[in-house]
Amino acid sequence: MLNSIKISLTTLATFMMSSLTLSAEEVNPDLVSAHGVFVLNTLLFLxxxxLVMWMAAGFAMLEAGLVRSKNVSTQLTKNIALFSIAAIAYYLIGFNLMYPGDGWLISGWLGPIFSITGLEPVGASVEQIGDISYASVGSDFFFQLMFCATTASIVSGTIAERMKLWPFLIFTVVLTxxxxxxxxSWQWGQGWLYEMGFSDFAGSTLVHAAGASAALAGALVLGPRLGKYxxxxTVTPMPGSNMPLATLGTFILWLGWFGFNGGSQLALGTIxxxxxxxxxxxxxNTAAAGGALAALILTQLMYKKIDLTMVLNGALAGLVSITAEPLAPSIGGATIIGAIGGAIVVFAVPLFDKLKIDDVxxxxxxxxxxxxxxxxAVVFSGGSLITQIIGTVSICAFVFVLSLVIWYLLDAVMGIRVSEEDELNGLDTSxxxxxAYPDFSKT
Incomplete structure (x- = not known):
C-alpha cells in the first residue's frame, strides 16, 4: 500500500517537473485566452x-499638513468635493470628449461635447460585449476618471488659504x-498630437503640467497670501501645521503612483x-527615491539643514518626472530622471517666491x-525633441490661457478671494x- 502511494507520488512529481521544465521553444507565448486577456486587462484597470483613487487621500493629507491649522478643514472639504465633482462631470461630458473615437466634431481637436458614457449590461456575455481584446468599459472609465480628478487635485493646494470655496468648485467643473x-484627447484620444508622435505615457504633461498650468493661472489672479511677501x-515663512500628515500624504501618493504609471500599460494579458x-x-519607485535623495542632499548643502518639505516635494517631483516614460529607462536611468526632478524643485520653489507667485x-x-x-526627457528613449516641445507648450498654453479667462470671469462675477478679516481668522471659520483642531489655538 505504502509502496504504491510512493510510486503514485513519484509519478505525479515527475509529471509536474516535466511540465515546468519545458524548453523556451516548447512554451506557447500566448498562454492566455482571449477571454483571459479581457479579464486580466479589466483587473489591471480596476x-x-x-490605487490612483487612493492618491486623492494622499493629496488631502499632504495639503492638510502643509497649510496652517486654521485652513485645514477647508482643504479637506475641497479635496472630497473636487473628487465628487470630477466623477460626475467626467461621466456626463469628459469621458467621451476625451475618447471620441470616430465622433470628432473637429477632427483631432474636439470630440463630442454631450455624450454620456454607457456601461455593459449586467452579466454581459461575449456577444454583448463584442470586442474583448481590451477591457470592460466600466473599468476603463473608472481608471481614466482618476486621472481627471488628479488634475483638479493639483490646483487645490496652490491656491489654498485665500480662495473662496464655491469659485474653486465651479472652476473644477470646467476643468474636469x-x-x-x-x-x-489630443494624445490619448488619438488626436493631432498623437498623429504628430508626441509621447506622454502616463501624463507628466497631460495630467501634471496641465494641472499646474491651471494652478498658476489661479495663483496669478488670486495674488499671494497676506504678509507672504x-x-x-523678503519672504515670510508660513510653515505647515502638521508635517506627519504631509509625510503620510507623500507616502500615500507614492503608493498610488504604482497604479498611475503601472496601470497606464493598459494591458496585462501577455508575459x-x-x-x-x-x-x-x-x-x-527608484525615480521617487532619486528625487527625495537629491532634494535631501541639495537642501543640506544649500541651507546647512535638511528641509523636510523639500524632500517630500522632491520625491513627488521624481514621480512626476518619470511619469512621461516609466517603461523604457533602465533603473539607473529612472533614478537620474527622478533625481533631476527633485533637484529642479529645490530651485523652482524659491524662484516662484522671488516672482511673488504664492504656491502654498x-x-x-x-x-x-x-x-x-x-x-x-522622453527624448532619451527615442522621442523627437521638437515634437515633445510642441506638445508640452500646446497643452500648457491651452490650459493656462483658458484657466486665466475662467478665473477672471469668476472673480468678476462672484469674487474669488475671501476678505482680509476672513483670511486672517482662517477659512475654516469663514x-x-x-x-480641524478645535482643542488648539489658531496659528
Whole structure:
C-alpha cells in the first residue's frame, strides 16, 4: 500500500517537473485566452484605478499638513468635493470628449461635447460585449476618471488659504468636464498630437503640467497670501501645521503612483505585458527615491539643514518626472530622471517666491516644472525633441490661457478671494464654521 502511494507520488512529481521544465521553444507565448486577456486587462484597470483613487487621500493629507491649522478643514472639504465633482462631470461630458473615437466634431481637436458614457449590461456575455481584446468599459472609465480628478487635485493646494470655496468648485467643473478632456484627447484620444508622435505615457504633461498650468493661472489672479511677501522682497515663512500628515500624504501618493504609471500599460494579458508592468513599478519607485535623495542632499548643502518639505516635494517631483516614460529607462536611468526632478524643485520653489507667485504646497514646481522636464526627457528613449516641445507648450498654453479667462470671469462675477478679516481668522471659520483642531489655538 505504502509502496504504491510512493510510486503514485513519484509519478505525479515527475509529471509536474516535466511540465515546468519545458524548453523556451516548447512554451506557447500566448498562454492566455482571449477571454483571459479581457479579464486580466479589466483587473489591471480596476486595481490601477483603486490605487490612483487612493492618491486623492494622499493629496488631502499632504495639503492638510502643509497649510496652517486654521485652513485645514477647508482643504479637506475641497479635496472630497473636487473628487465628487470630477466623477460626475467626467461621466456626463469628459469621458467621451476625451475618447471620441470616430465622433470628432473637429477632427483631432474636439470630440463630442454631450455624450454620456454607457456601461455593459449586467452579466454581459461575449456577444454583448463584442470586442474583448481590451477591457470592460466600466473599468476603463473608472481608471481614466482618476486621472481627471488628479488634475483638479493639483490646483487645490496652490491656491489654498485665500480662495473662496464655491469659485474653486465651479472652476473644477470646467476643468474636469472640458479643459482636461480636450487637451488629453489630443494624445490619448488619438488626436493631432498623437498623429504628430508626441509621447506622454502616463501624463507628466497631460495630467501634471496641465494641472499646474491651471494652478498658476489661479495663483496669478488670486495674488499671494497676506504678509507672504514684504515690500523689501523678503519672504515670510508660513510653515505647515502638521508635517506627519504631509509625510503620510507623500507616502500615500507614492503608493498610488504604482497604479498611475503601472496601470497606464493598459494591458496585462501577455508575459510581455506582465514584465513591462513590473518594470514600470520598479522605475517609478527608484525615480521617487532619486528625487527625495537629491532634494535631501541639495537642501543640506544649500541651507546647512535638511528641509523636510523639500524632500517630500522632491520625491513627488521624481514621480512626476518619470511619469512621461516609466517603461523604457533602465533603473539607473529612472533614478537620474527622478533625481533631476527633485533637484529642479529645490530651485523652482524659491524662484516662484522671488516672482511673488504664492504656491502654498509647491505644486507648480512639482507638477509643472518637473512635469515638463519629464516630458522632454522622453527624448532619451527615442522621442523627437521638437515634437515633445510642441506638445508640452500646446497643452500648457491651452490650459493656462483658458484657466486665466475662467478665473477672471469668476472673480468678476462672484469674487474669488475671501476678505482680509476672513483670511486672517482662517477659512475654516469663514467658509465652514468648523475647525480641524478645535482643542488648539489658531496659528
Amino acid at each position: 486595481i490601477g484605478g483603486f 468636464a472640458f479643459l482636461y478632456p480636450i487637451e488629453a 514684504k515690500d523689501d522682497g 510581455g505585458d506582465a514584465a513591462d508592468v513590473s518594470r514600470i513599478f520598479t522605475n517609478t 504646497v509647491g505644486a507648480i514646481s512639482v507638477h509643472g516644472i518637473a512635469g515638463i522636464w519629464g516630458t522632454i 467658509e465652514l464654521g468648523m475647525d
